Each structure stands twice: as structure tokens, then as C-alpha cells.
Amino acid sequence: MEVNNKRIFIIIGVFLVTIVAYSLTKNFFINRFTLIEKKQDQIIAELKKIKVETKINPTEAPTFTTIQEIGRLRKELTRLQDQVDEQYGVLGLVTSSPSATPSLTEQIGLNFVRIPSGKWKTVDVHQEKSSSSRIIGQMASDTSYPYTKKEDNYYYIALDDNSYGWVHKQFIEEY
Secondary structure: OHHHHHHHHHHHHHHHHHHHHHHHHHHHHHHHHHHHHHHHHHHHHHHHHHHHHHHOOOOOOOOHHHHHHHHHHHHHHHHHHHHHHHHHHHHOOOOOOOOOOOOHHHHHOOOEEEOOOOOOOEEEEEOOOOOOOOEEEEEEOOOOEEEEEEEOOEEEEEOOOOOEEEEEHHHOEEO
């Protein structure tokens, strides 16, 4: 009987240590989630500030530097979200469904297109919504471009030289 009591105490002790370890780990991850959420909020605030600065003069395209900064901030947000998803997995928690969380585009109201990876090095940008229209510039494969309109399978994009033109949707992707 005494041996059984010792086993029971050992089992209870191991169980309590496990609960304490889980609780400490959970608190660690919750603190990390809080830090990540604060960083995400800061990035979204920066992006919203860029949006306001960009919309002050709607006739001018955002500068190349602004577009690159937005791309950098978007990548940082994606990296942070990946960290959150990974930590949820470690804790065995379910992440929120994508439909419940607004996309970055919905949160900041900026829309971008790019050439799909590995498809083309450049894509022609036309003056009108027609592939036979005059070519006014080209999109590069490693650059993001803001767009302001979508009409008849075409996107009206801003180029780096502050000009605007139309690109057919078959050559680009939104992100």
C-alpha cells in the first residue's frame, strides 16, 4: 500500500510540474503575441500614413521609394503573421479563419499588382484599355505597382515615372 501511495504522489508531482511548465510556456507565447500585435499595429499605422500622404495629391503616382517601403512593410507583416501561426501551432490552438481577419489591402486601402513570379521579365503598359493602344511604359518583374481602377479586365496602374496606364489582368496578379 505504501508503494502505491508513493507512485500516486510521484504521478501527481509530475502532473503538477507539467501544468506549471505549460502555464509558463503559454504565458511566454501570450506575451510574444502581444508584442507581435503591437508591431503589426505600428506597421499598419505606417502604411495608413503612407496612404494618406499618397492620396493628398491623387493625380501623382506614389514615388518608387514609397512603393518599396510599402512592400517592405507588407513583408514584415507577413513574417509576423507567420510567427503567430507557428506559435499557435506549438500551443495546439486554432488560428482565426482568413475570412474573419481583414486582408492588409482591406486594412490600409491600398491595392497593388505585380508580374507573377517567373512568368515575364516585363509587361507593356498601354495608354488605353487595349493591347493595340500606344505603349507608354513597362512593368518590371521585381516591382509592385499601385492601381486605382479595374475595368474590363484591365488595371489602371501608376508607374515609377509618375505616369499612369492600363495593363491586362492576364499578365499580372493582385496582392
